[in-house]
Amino acid sequence: MRREGKIRFSVIVPVYNVEKYLPLCVKSVVEQAGDPDWECILVDDGSTDTSGAMCDAFAAECPGVMALHQQNQGLAGARNTGIAAASGEWLLFLDSDDEWAPGMLENLRAGLDANPGFDWYVARYLSLDEGDGTLSAPAAIDFVPGPFESDDYAARVKRLYDSAHWSVWKFCLRRQFLLDSGVEFWPSVVWAEDYPFDLLLLLHCKKLCFLDLVMTHYRENRAGSLMNSNxxxxxxxxxxxxxxxxxxxxxxxxxxxxxxxxxxxxxxxxxxxxxxxxxxxxxxxxxxxxxxxxxxxxxxxxxxxxxxxxxxxxxxxxxxxxxxxxxxxxxxxxxxx
Missing domain, CATH: 1.20.58 (Methane Monooxygenase Hydroxylase; Chain G, domain 1)
Structure with missing residues (x-):
């Protein structure tokens, strides 16, 4: 159900055949502490298991959760649908087999307030082991907190990619900036759809801010995930x-x-x-x-x-x-x- 009042954050969650993980994903959002200034848009992308019905149940029971349904368009198409439906000042992305870190929104609110004037914020993430549930920091990254600005496109790409890989579920994007840029996810890109989006958006953004907070617990090596598909x-x-x-x-x-x-x-x-x-x-x-x-x-x-x-x-x-x-x-x- 859509919230009344001003929405600061719109989190877009593409959903496809993730009945095992979806409750934990949604729980990690609805149990965030602080102001109810968020909306969670579940985009059921033609699921063939019970995921679509679960989306409707969450939307009926949890204030701020919305359920949208569409024929299968892939992860990129589902994200575009969520962006079109969003009303918040800021866009966040969360995959339906991942989870937000506890207290993430409180930390994000503080980070945005302390570092105003950016359209694109980048946070940290932790890897969630599918086997034993342990969390660990990703290896071989160079995350440097604070503002970064450069007229050199290659330098911007390097700084973003040095901070971790290309996935958008560690970004906080100003919605109006994204709409003005005209950049969308390409539905035809059925694997690693995030990197074309990043590379296109960096053509429109000369400064980013890296926030020293953990946004997402990323579930690694899940059977059936896009990263593990053929x-x-x-x-x-x-x-x-x-x-x-x-x-x-x-x-x-x-x-x-x-x-x-x-x-x-x-x-x-x-x-x-x-x-x-x-x-x-x-x-x-x-x-x-x-x-x-x-x-x-x-x-x-x-x-x-x-x-x-x-x-x-x-x-x-x-x-x-x-x-x-x-x-x-x-x-x-x-x-x-």
Whole structure:
């Protein structure tokens, strides 16, 4: 049910076949302490389990919770639907198998009040182990609290990505800023849909503020999650992002340096998936090879393929002989280790 009065925060929760996790997710929102200045928009994206009915039950019982239903459009499409329905000053994103940290909204209110004047705030997160339920800080990140401003697009991307990976569930975005930018999630990007959104939005934002608070408990390695779905789907998403950015480039919306940075970051998403497809499983190789060949515009970009000798060899084989041979050859090498 929609709240009366001013809404400060709109949290958008895409829901698809998560009946096991959805109660914990919603509970983490409705039990936040402080003012009832939030709305929680559950977007049922054509669930085939009881998740849709659960959304309706939560909306009927919990003030501030709304339930929307649509035919399946994927995570990106569900988020766009939530954004269109939001009324808050600030947009927050929460995946339905994750949870907010206790006291997060109180800390966020204080962080926004203490650091005014930004359209984009970035917070921390903790990894939630699916097996034993323990929480841990993510490794290999460089989160530096405080304001950051730069006219250099690549520097903005680096600072954002150094703070953790690309997921939007650690962002707090001014809703009007997002609407004015015209940036949306691309529904055709069916895997890692967050990074095109980030890269596009950074074209419109020269300053960010990094808040030293934990926003999300991110559930890792859940069976059936998008991050653990099949490899061909990953390449389908990468190709959709490649086509989307090709259109952006054709429309002249990026300077050459910005274009090169976007290609670099896209390639950094591509290379680990391509290396994973170089395996002993013939069916996986056959499904992925034609998709990888279509990613040829990324072959000359990215960081991973310029380091270790086996990665350099893999890139060379892809360029000279195509994906079918490169996946087979490097898959055999993996099997001999």
């Amino acid at each position: 490899l061909p789907k990953h390449f389908t998403g990468i190709l959709a992002a490649q086509r989307g950015f090709a259109q952006v480039f054709a429309e002249g919306e990026c300077l050459p340096a910005q274009r090169n940075e976007i290609l670099r970051r896209m390639a950094n998403a591509f290379w680990p998936e391509a290396r994973a497809a170089a395996c002993r499983d013939k069916a996986v190789r056959q499904a992925c090879a034609p998709l990888i060949d279509q990613c040829r515009p990324l072959f000359d970009h990215g960081d991973q393929c310029r380091g270790r000798a086996d990665w350099v060899l893999f890139r060379l084989l892809l360029k000279l002989f195509g994906a079918k041979f490169a996946l087979w050859f490097c898959g055999r090498l993996k099997g001999k280790r």
